[in-house]
Amino acid sequence: VTRSERATARIAVDLLGGDFAPDVVVDGALRAIGADPDLHLHLVGPRRAADGVLAALPAGDRDRVSVTLALGAAGMADGAVRAVRPDTTVRTAISAVACGRADGVVSAGSSAGVVTAAVVLLGRAHGQRKPALAVDLPGRDRPVMLLDVGACVDGGSALLVSHALLGARYARANRVAEPRVGLLSIGTERGKGDRLRRVTDTALRSTRWPVGTRYVGLVEPGDVALGGPADVVATDGFTGNILLKGIEGAYALAGRRPRDAAPPAALLLGVGGTVVVCHGAADAEDLAAGIALAARTHRMAVVARLDAGPTDVEDPE
Amino acid sequence: VTRSERATARIAVDLLGGDFAPDVVVDGALRAIGADPDLHLHLVGPRRAADGVLAALPAGDRDRVSVTLALGAAGMADGAVRAVRPDTTVRTAISAVACGRADGVVSAGSSAGVVTAAVVLLGRAHGQRKPALAVDLPGRDRPVMLLDVGACVDGGSALLVSHALLGARYARANRVAEPRVGLLSIGTERGKGDRLRRVTDTALRSTRWPVGTRYVGLVEPGDVALGGPADVVATDGFTGNILLKGIEGAYALAGRRPRDAAPPAALLLGVGGTVVVCHGAADAEDLAAGIALAARTHRMAVVARLDAGPTDVEDPE
Numbered sequence: 001v002t003r004s005e006r007a008t009a010r011i012a013v014d015l016l017g018g019d020f021a022p023d024v025v026v027d028g029a030l031r032a033i034g035a036d037p038d039l040h041l042h043l044v045g046p047r048r049a050a051d052g053v054l055a056a057l058p059a060g061d062r063d064r065v066s067v068t069l070a071l072g073a074a075g076m077a078d079g080a081v082r083a084v085r086p087d088t089t090v091r092t093a094i095s096a097v098a099c100g101r102a103d104g105v106v107s108a109g110s111s112a113g114v115v116t117a118a119v120v121l122l123g124r125a126h127g128q129r130k131p132a133l134a135v136d137l138p139g140r141d142r143p144v145m146l147l148d149v150g151a152c153v154d155g156g157s158a159l160l161v162s163h164a165l166l167g168a169r170y171a172r173a174n175r176v177a178e179p180r181v182g183l184l185s186i187g188t189e190r191g192k193g194d195r196l197r198r199v200t201d202t203a204l205r206s207t208r209w210p211v212g213t214r215y216v217g218l219v220e221p222g223d224v225a226l227g228g229p230a231d232v233v234a235t236d237g238f239t240g241n242i243l244l245k246g247i248e249g250a251y252a253l254a255g256r257r258p259r260d261a262a263p264p265a266a267l268l269l270g271v272g273g274t275v276v277v278c279h280g281a282a283d284a285e286d287l288a289a290g291i292a293l294a295a296r297t298h299r300m301a302v303v304a305r306l307d308a309g310p311t312d313v314e315d316p317e
Numbered sequence: 318v319t320r321s322e323r324a325t326a327r328i329a330v331d332l333l334g335g336d337f338a339p340d341v342v343v344d345g346a347l348r349a350i351g352a353d354p355d356l357h358l359h360l361v362g363p364r365r366a367a368d369g370v371l372a373a374l375p376a377g378d379r380d381r382v383s384v385t386l387a388l389g390a391a392g393m394a395d396g397a398v399r400a401v402r403p404d405t406t407v408r409t410a411i412s413a414v415a416c417g418r419a420d421g422v423v424s425a426g427s428s429a430g431v432v433t434a435a436v437v438l439l440g441r442a443h444g445q446r447k448p449a450l451a452v453d454l455p456g457r458d459r460p461v462m463l464l465d466v467g468a469c470v471d472g473g474s475a476l477l478v479s480h481a482l483l484g485a486r487y488a489r490a491n492r493v494a495e496p497r498v499g500l501l502s503i504g505t506e507r508g509k510g511d512r513l514r515r516v517t518d519t520a521l522r523s524t525r526w527p528v529g530t531r532y533v534g535l536v537e538p539g540d541v542a543l544g545g546p547a548d549v550v551a552t553d554g555f556t557g558n559i560l561l562k563g564i565e566g567a568y569a570l571a572g573r574r575p576r577d578a579a580p581p582a583a584l585l586l587g588v589g590g591t592v593v594v595c596h597g598a599a600d601a602e603d604l605a606a607g608i609a610l611a612a613r614t615h616r617m618a619v620v621a622r623l624d625a626g627p628t629d630v631e632d633p634e
Binding site for chain 2: 186223242
């Protein structure tokens with residue numbers, strides 16, 4: 001653990017995001033503070049929930065928590081527009097990042113709402129027209145990053161290519177020295193998949209990749225669940241969300257999560273700040289893991305390093 | 318168990334289909350014969366593999382096996398056209414159904430090849446323009462049928478609607494008295510999902526459903542893995558295949574399949590005969606389960622009863 005990895009991280013937390021807010025968020029915030037002595041939290045929500053966190057903390061830890069009151073919840077059925085209204089917790093929490101009061105933000109609210117508010121308040125970054133939600137899934141040997149898992153559901157081939165490049169750069173910023181990038185499809189032979197996959201596979205074969213990065217072609221869902229041929233797997237937000245939720249459902253039915261399974265917290269790539277989205281049904285442990293992910297991402301300066309970006313590219317094969 | 322469920326079933330088996338053919342197919346055929354005294358197998362493949370089955374059987378069971386020699390394998394990378402050449406095992410096996418020598422057929426070959434050969438040789442049926450591959454997945458309380466899991470990867474909204482209707486009729490023919498039909502998406506609220514889902518959801522709401530059948534709206538992948546709101550879940554073949562393989566991969570990583578997990582054998586609906594497709598990596602147990610599924614489907618006259626079809630429809634709500 002290097003010095004920078006222990007640096008203070010100030011993470012804004014949306015107390016009203018998710019199906020079981022604010023209770024599980026309060027509990028998750030407490031767990032996160034307990035686990036990381038250099039973590040500061042900026043709680044955004046109603047007074048009572050914020051007081052719930054403060055009251056449960058030892059007196060010496062209370063100065064690690066600041067509070068901004070906000071009362072508007074943006075529910076799953078509200079649509080993305082609701083999230084950007086001035087009074088919502090999600091907007092207020094993301095604003096804390098935009099104005100430099102926080103280093104990152106975590107919400108278990110509607111991902112459409114978080115994505116929209118993040119784009120509006122933090123702006124697009126890293127040359128991305130549209131952001132992508134990325135998750136690290138456990139594999140047998142090493143994790144696999146899957147993106148997009150739901151930020152953009154109606155993208156075409158150009159968006160998939162830009163997300164694949166974003167994923168590759170993220171993987172490098174996140175210490176994968178030579179990321180292997182794959183495209184999710186239903187078979188590994190060329191030509192397998194629907195029209196979008198066939199067009200995108202061809203485009204990715206002629207893409208100029210950053211030095212050290214390699215496109216390995218089509219990969220199957222089992223290669224995402226188990227790991228193997230690729231470190232980064234790109235797909236459209238609809239398919240990625242389907243796959244992610246299917247894997248989660250299977251673990252639930254099997255009654256067993258694999259060892260070290262990363263909880264379902266997603267990092268929003270392509271916006272000008274560190275934004276973590278937990279899923280709506282997240283429990284306290286998931287929230288704490290989401291806060292830890294935001295802190296780690298800030299400490300590794302991942303978002304800033306994404307922009308070190310694509311000057312060093314290799315010619316396609 | 319009624320009399321008809323014990324009736325003889327004559328199932329053609331493609332000895333050269335799948336990654337581990339013919340060995341696992343030979344083993345699977347032996348298991349199937351051992352488990353079902355009223356099963357007859359029509360083996361299609363090279364002499365040596367067929368002899369492997371015959372040699373391992375007790376003398377008294379050998380008259381339950383017939384053989385047609387064929388030597389052409391249609392591999393995963395060969396494309397669908399290869400499968401319909403006259404010398405392939407998959408074509409020869411499906412032909413046995415077409416000419417009445419067999420009551421159903423099982424192949425672990427390329428599903429694109431099996432689907433193409435089945436459409437060519439058995440014809441379209443049940444008013445379907447394009448067939449669908451359907452799997453029964455285990456749920457917490459009762460199984461969930463997911464279709465299409467890979468027969469048609471580039472369909473639009475009209476195809477999804479016709480597949481949803483086909484699934485509903487299949488469920489009724491398969492003893493679900495009042496099937497609840499859902500559309501796979503990434504959220505359950507109206508409007509969730511990509512463009513294809515939004516258009517199809519609207520179309521399904523104004524569809525005339527068979528009596529007793531009900532459209533329950535959008536369902537999520539967890540509802541497929543765990544079961545719950547729907548007995549039949551419709552999706553496009555690309556997404557369905559992704560979800561199916563993701564769930565399988567998750568079970569593999571978790572090191573545990575749920576109790577009674579149906580092995581991954583899919584029934585091809587919408588063609589004029591009983592066709593079961595096992596996945597390419599199927600083992601002997603999977604093949605035996607596929608053969609049992611074909612026999613059960615024949616005995617329940619599911620394919621014939623699908624045509625009892627859609628005269629009895631209800632008005633949409």
